[in-house]
Amino acid sequence: MAQLGRLVLAATPLGDSRDASPRLVQALAGADVIAAEDTRRLRSLATALGARPTARVVSFYEDVETARLPKLLEALRAGESVLLVTDAGMPSVSDPGYRLVAACVAEDLPVTCIPGPSAVTTALAVSGLPSDRFCFEGFVPRKGGERAKWLGGLVTEPRTTVFFESPHRLAATLGDAADVLGGDRRAAVCRELTKTYEEVRRGPLAELAEWAAGGVRGEVTVVLAGAARQEVSVTDLIGEVADRVAAGERLKAVTAEVAEATGVSRKELYDAVLAARRGPAS
Template sequence: MAPADRSAGALVLGATPLGDARDASSRLAEALATADVVAAEDTRRTRALAAALGVTLAGKVVSCYDAVERARAATLVEAVRAGQTVLLVTDAGMPSVSDPGYRLVAECVAEDLPVTCLPGPSAVTAALALSGLATDRFCFEGFAPRKQGERERFLAALLEEPRTAVFFDSPHRLASTLADAVRVLGAHRRAAVCRELTKPYEEVRRGTLGELAAWAGEGVRGEVTVVIAGAEPCTPAAEDLVEAVRRRVAEGERLKAATAAVAAAEGVSKRELYEAVLAAREGE
């Protein structure tokens, strides 16, 4: 691939506040004031944000929401190629994370045009941090599907997922999603529902899926992010590992060595597994 054209402009992804305009970075305010083109998911909300920040939008403001992003991308890429700075902002959070932006970024990357970002608010990491659940490993699953069958398959993929899962949902469908989660994942799986983050009515509900489903049944409003604990590791019973030990012994390994290796790999007691192997022999 040819080296990047240093005379080209840049595509700048600007993270916007989730609700409180004071969370906007000074770099975002500067970018809004100086960008040649501001591509906005909702131009009215972007103008309102600029006004709240005391910023005048000097550049051209164009819409770039899901339905028009593909068609708009060629024009915006051409603007970057021509040396202009294109600032992409969505209604809240980082563009391209379950928001418009992926296609535009991909096309700029394909042409080796500069792409950078102004980091900032993120509903995903904010909800994860507030959930009280494990944060060392997590996966983001986008939006929960609208249709029940697709939603159940979506949740089934989390049945044995060891990482904490984060996803967005509509407040109108949250009760149905959590009811499905109870059926698929079990009522006792830990979870949290974060709504209206950084806004006056911010609320974080923590508990089991069963408890949260009962709460959501009364009706929920606002922007919603759901966090579900990862699956607990399942340690097999010693009796279920007898055959694995037998296979290793049949291949020439000594019984105690085979038992120790299988026990270590599966996280069970070496003594209990050895006794299970002996008991199985006696029962034959």
């Protein structure tokens, strides 16, 4: 039986080629096939790193991702190594790659990763906002109505949120965020990370929206502070828990989740819900 090849996901520099790892240089030189989001950027990166790829190079961007899968899977089944690189950062994180990884997992084909730069964690680290718990939301919806609904889902989100936005829509998104989340909610706009004109703007949403209205260029990552925890009592939460249990969720799981989100005692909340079920003592 022929030995299976391996899919290698390789993180590439966000801007400064010196951030590339030695493993990336070796992988570029040794791969049988390189699937690149932009073949021109791949060539520029290889030149900057002094790498001399001998691999077959295929384009692998969003519009052709599905069409390219069969040939790449065929190469992996035949024992060839396939290196996947995107324009910057980690493949499959809001970039092409997820479908190929999922297809490899479905066929039990080996998948590994060369870790490296990520705009998500880089922006989080320099934002000055809490980083012990965070969530990543990808790209913001383009249409105003969908964007407002998406922002509405962050009103009570306690974790720091990281997302990407086009520089052309940044002002509108920050303005909508100030309206929905409150102009005082703190955020950081990270522009051109690791590049010559890197800039990090920190402040309340209203202030950042006003700044962005003057025009912004480059790759943008936004870090948004989590919602301040609201002081609530156990009594205030009984109805929410009861409604979710009535909808089919398990009582213990719901009380644990609600208690974690609100800071109340799990046991007190659980006991209060049971007491409410029994009704007033006669």
